[in-house]
Amino acid sequence: MTLEMHTLARTKGPLHRVSLLLVLMGIGISGYLSYSKLTSTNLICLDSEVINCDLVQNSVYARLAGIDISYLGLLAYLMLGGLLLLENRVPLLRDYGSTLIFGATLFAFLYAVWLVYVQAVLLKAFCSWCLAHEVTITLLFVVSALRLWQHLRK
Numbered sequence: 001m002t003l004e005m006h007t008l009a010r011t012k013g014p015l016h017r018v019s020l021l022l023v024l025m026g027i028g029i030s031g032y033l034s035y036s037k038l039t040s041t042n043l044i045c046l047d048s049e050v051i052n053c054d055l056v057q058n059s060v061y062a063r064l065a066g067i068d069i070s071y072l073g074l075l076a077y078l079m080l081g082g083l084l085l086l087e088n089r090v091p092l093l094r095d096y097g098s099t100l101i102f103g104a105t106l107f108a109f110l111y112a113v114w115l116v117y118v119q120a121v122l123l124k125a126f127c128s129w130c131l132a133h134e135v136t137i138t139l140l141f142v143v144s145a146l147r148l149w150q151h152l153r154k
Contacts (some may be wrong), residue, residue: 013087015080015147019101020084022140026077029133033057033070045128056127061118069115076108080140098151102144109141 036043036057045053056062062069087097091116112134119126 002130002135004032008056013150015143016084016087016151019140019143019147020081022143023077023084027074027081027134027142029129029136030070030073030077033129033133034068034074034094037068037070043127043129050126051128052125053127054132055125056119056123059118059123060114061122074106080104098144098148102148105141105144108137112137 031044035041043053043057045051047053057070064072083093083097083101083104085095085103088095093100114135115130119130
């Protein structure tokens with residue numbers, strides 16, 4: 001098997017497809033959150049004693065450096081999707097794509113852990129859409145770690 005065929009097999013394997021699926025889910029979730037912010041509409045949310053999407057979405061923690069986190073999440077998923085789609089086409093990404101994706105998902109995962117802490121401890125309220133994003137990025141982080149591990153083994 002040539003190096004090019006080996007690279008193609010690596011990037012088009014089942015973990016690559018799972019990564020793309022998780023990115024699409026993340027785009028859907030963060031896209032909906034961004035749309036809600038952009039149009040100032042309320043999220044579809046089953047409010048309860050613990051779930052309060054409006055409180056979470058309108059808290060001081062919903063912005064970073066003046067930018068809504070939902071926009072940053074959408075941008076992150078679009079960037080990850082671009083990296084995944086170009087991973088086999090751009091020479092730099094053939095060599096370092098798995099590492100770049102792992103680094104980006106590691107940062108996003110750590111930030112998601114912070115956001116769960118904010119919801120649980122500081123706000124004492126959760127947003128179901130935010131939790132869906134945080135689960136999605138956690139799964140994407142795990143898959144990217146597995147992909148990097150596979151890449152480093154070869």
